[in-house]
């Protein structure tokens with residue numbers, strides 16, 4: 407028998423395929439996969455993944471295929487590590503603890519495919535492909551791929567690979583034993599159920615989430631629960647710089663707590679909006695619906711960009727039914743509890759929220775343009791936002807030279823200073839007014855790691871600046887007697903990996919050459935989200 411006839415249905419290329427919404431082009435899918443698996447693209451294409459057409463009642467695909475130039479595997483609930491279909495296994499390891507020792511990672515900062523690991527591939531990929539907003543094919547860039555013409559930076563994230571998927575996880579204070587490093591890992595979806603449980607939500611109402619309560623790391627008892635997110639903060643650098651005295655705030659947290667050397671594994675893709683949403687709802691993208699920083703929505707036939715200054719305040723509009731934020735969970739268990747979400751896009755249900763403030767300013771008409779209108783200019787929105795932000799060059803909690811060097815560093819430094827003042831204000835006045843649960847996201851770390859990659863001088867300055875602001879908060883909490891009664895969790899939304907600026911290239915010409923003769927239109931969002939049957 408022709409081998410090709412055996413392999414085709416195995417790979418999900420069957421002729422009767424229908425997508426959630428549109429008709430998939432099976433010949434197009436097969437041609438696209440073949441073109442992206444070309445060995446000459448292997449310096450920039452690390453992996454491909456696509457779902458089987460068969461789905462369960464929740465929309466979850468019954469199988470996900472993973473491939474690279476050397477082989478294909480099929481993953482499903484019974485075989486979460488994958489069954490080999492062709493060649494050699496495209497996932498050489500799925501161990502979440504690979505490169506948990508920072509020295510190992512620093513010695514091999516952008517490992518070749520054979521030395522890399524891809525943790526929890528079935529759980530993460532099947533969640534991603536559950537939502538019809540997901541693409542027909544996900545293309546994972548190699549860590550080395552440098553693509554500035556399409557928005558890539560010297561430091562990048564988004565991959566299924568372990569380094570870009572690993573966020574730090576530090577727990578400190580009330581309810582946490584001083585245990586230092588624990589050779590373990592968690593998932594970012596564990597953050598919401600763990601903090602909600604500490605804040606008084608009963609386990610039964612958290613049982614249906616993708617994440618679990620990590621009662622092995624913390625006990626109940628804290629009066630105040632404080633979550634800190636340093637966007638893109640590289641876990642190895644964080645711990646190493648704390649030990650060397652460069653991050654005294656993190657060092658103070660570690661003195662009174664523990665951290666996981668394997669960190670917290672981000673959902674796929676290891677992108678900002680996907681993981682802010684995942685960690686604060688306890689479910690992956692297949693349930694909350696925020697599948698990327700940018701994606702194509704087949705239902706509305708439109709490009710959606712959740713991760714943009716002009717859209718951050720309305721991310722909740724994208725949530726699928728059944729999503730519960732940390733703040734909603736706490737308030738439903740404790741209706742009188744105050745909750746706060748500072749500079750964080752996941753904020754639905756919070757008593758105090760930065761983006762609720764943004765919405766109220768927009769609604770009042772004080773802003774030049776309305777970000778709620780599709781026609782609004784993002785530039786107008788940014789001008790409005792900047793008008794409310796402090797000048798980072800007037801603060802000693804910001805490395806001024808970096809602001810001149812990198813516009814994002816300056817913008818996010820201003821955002822982070824605003825966040826600090828919001829946190830100090832929340833914990834002022836009568837104790838009865840202090841929030842039982844608060845969350846504060848900082849972003850300078852992300853700008854700094856994009857600019858120079860992990861372990862670069864600018865990345866270190868980003869960590870130092872966020873730490874300086876953390877020290878101000880810790881000192882304040884200590885001075886008002888709140889610190890010893892607080893549980894503090896510090897994490898990030900993803901890791902970071904350094905690109906190799908000599909590894910350039912674009913898979914678009916190969917895709918075009920494969921799909922145009924078949925008359926199959928396609929779009930590539932991200933880049934890496936390939937939608938078939940959609941015009942560019």
Ligand SMILES: [Zn+2]
Nearest residue numbers: 637638678899
């Ligand atoms: Zn991020």
